[in-house]
Amino acid sequence: MNHQHDHSYKLLFSEPRVVRDLLTGFVKEEWIDRLDLESLEKVSSTFVTDDLRDREGDVIWRVRFGDDWVYVYLLIEFQSTVDPFMALRIMTYVGLLYQELVKQKKLTSNNKLPPVLPIVLYNGERRWNAALNVSSLVQSVPGGLEHYRPDLPYLLLDEGAIVASEQWSIETQNVVSAIFRLEHHRNLQDAIDLIGLLVHWLQAPEQTRLRRHFALWVRRILLPSWVPENEGAEWQPLNDLNEVHNMLSERAKQWPDRWKQEGIEAGRQEGIEAGRQEGIEAGRQEGRRETARNMLERTSMDDQTIADLAELDVEQIRQLRDELQSRP
Structure with missing residues (x-):
């Protein structure tokens, strides 16, 4: 964040x-x-x-x-x-x-x-x-x-x-509570659900400007931690919170598989270049770790979810998180 x-x-x-x-x-x-x-x-x-x-x-x-x-x-x-x-x-x-x-x-x-x-x-x-x-x-x-x-x-x-x-x-429909929870969301789906609530609460025509302000805030503060770098430009024209919510709900289904595939491909390439079975296995392992790094850096998923997707132990995920946080 x-x-x-x-x-x-x-x-x-x-x-x-x-x-x-x-x-x-x-x-x-x-x-x-x-x-x-x-x-x-x-x-x-x-x-x-x-x-x-x-x-x-x-x-x-x-x-x-x-x-x-x-x-x-x-x-x-x-x-x-x-x-x-x-x-x-x-x-x-x-x-x-x-x-x-x-x-x-x-x-x-x-x-x-x-x-x-x-x-x-x-x-x-x-x-x-x-x-x-x-x-x-x-x-x-x-x-x-x-x-x-x-x-x-x-x-x-x-x-x-x-x-x-x-x-x-x-039931209170308190938008400040939603802001606080978005700033400290547990995972990507949690954030999507909160944004969906805001869209519902602010659907009246007189709330149009506030919806736009929320859309700007989500784009500038929250999206950079979720969206792959090469997709960033696609979000800039979205000026209404409902548009942001719809696109986020759709894209979020694709990102975990994409990160996982990128990690696997990276591992396969390293294994092929090594030319040995040990290299292939090391490449696969590094691919899984690269998958996990991508998710740690780009999402707010919890450690267990990332471990399941990357096919690693949750302790390995915690070690990777510590390594990323200790970088200068």
């Missing part, structure tokens, strides 16, 4: 349906029920600091809470390692947001700063273990000085941990 920051992912969280499902499905607090979710409105996410550095990578929304607004600052974190000073970054970004709101005179009816909900959306493989409040980063000093420590928590959504613990229910 490619965890680099990708514009297509940001586009998903620039859609009201996705932000609504994020708030209602993952912010387990009473005040969420008092929001007017029909009023969700995306606002500018560029706030300039004194040294003219822009902050453009995150998504900011606002939503009505009675007569005032609540701001949702969504920081999408694509790094593969946990940032121990994320709480400090959050404090800085929220401060920039408040500065901009003061500059634009967008205060509450009581002339106060509006509430801000900072959310860190993290999709790394390691579980998040950094401080969730900037106060935890500041050394405590006895005698009263600790009273002046900044105190600003953020809401962490660790996708991997959520997927591992969440009770998945398709």
Whole structure:
């Protein structure tokens, strides 16, 4: 899975349906029920600091809470390692947001700063273990000085941990749950099924743009790990999620046999060139290993499935996976 920051992912969280499902499905607090979710409105996410550095990578929304607004600052974190000073970054970004709101005179009816909900959306493989409040980063000093420590928590959504613990229910039709599960899918068929659910949930005409954003995200982030390199260009014209799902469902039936055949042919060729029975057998074995390497690199199949297709022991598959992961 490619965890680099990708514009297509940001586009998903620039859609009201996705932000609504994020708030209602993952912010387990009473005040969420008092929001007017029909009023969700995306606002500018560029706030300039004194040294003219822009902050453009995150998504900011606002939503009505009675007569005032609540701001949702969504920081999408694509790094593969946990940032121990994320709480400090959050404090800085929220401060920039408040500065901009003061500059634009967008205060509450009581002339106060509006509430801000900072959310860190993290999709790394390691579980998040950094401080969730900037106060935890500041050394405590006895005698009263600790009273002046900044105190600003953020809401962490660790996708991997959520997927591992969440009770998945398709009846909720929560598209954010589907996004998290696609990012951490178990195998290719699991991903195809999830994409099929999204096609069904988003079939209304008013969801056309969101379907296109999903199609772009699947093409740019998920497909490279599945699709053979020489087929990549065929997917580029597909702009609707239904088209992507149909083509993926059809092609996925062919790929395992193709990878297996390529591995067998490679093994036969090596055996023929060796000209000896031992070489032929070694070639066949290498062919099976090449088949397994192809599947490990291009799919998200589990070890047992790959072992069955490549006609190897599951322990050999685990060794191959370790070798691939240890490559520089």
